[in-house]
Amino acid sequence: xxxxxxxxxxxxxxxxxxxxxxxxxxxxxxxxxxxxxxxxxxxxxxxxxxxxxxxxxxxxxxxxxxxxxxxxxxxxxxxxxxxxxxxxxx
Numbered sequence: 001x002x003x004x005x006x007x008x009x010x011x012x013x014x015x016x017x018x019x020x021x022x023x024x025x026x027x028x029x030x031x032x033x034x035x036x037x038x039x040x041x042x043x044x045x046x047x048x049x050x051x052x053x054x055x056x057x058x059x060x061x062x063x064x065x066x067x068x069x070x071x072x073x074x075x076x077x078x079x080x081x082x083x084x085x086x087x088x089x090x
Contacts, residue, residue: 021078029071036064 015082018078018082022075022082025071025074025078029068029075032064032068032071036062036068039064
């Protein structure tokens with residue numbers, strides 16, 4: 001481990017940071033998936049064009065879907081890491 005990471009875990013803040021990463025990434029993943037499902041549903045109903053253009057950038061529900069998958073994977077990986085770390089210390 002790097003000295004910064006070692007210092008975080010010696011003070012006990014490392015576990016708090018891991019918990020925050022899991023919580024924030026979970027909620028961002030949930031929000032992204034809800035946006036993706038909403039855009040997908042509007043597209044099915046014909047209320048949304050093939051893409052939504054905001055300030056020259058195209059937004060498509062697939063972008064939010066991939067973001068949701070990424071955030072959920074981060075939450076799962078960090079949660080698994082926390083579980084393995086807690087099992088080692090017992």
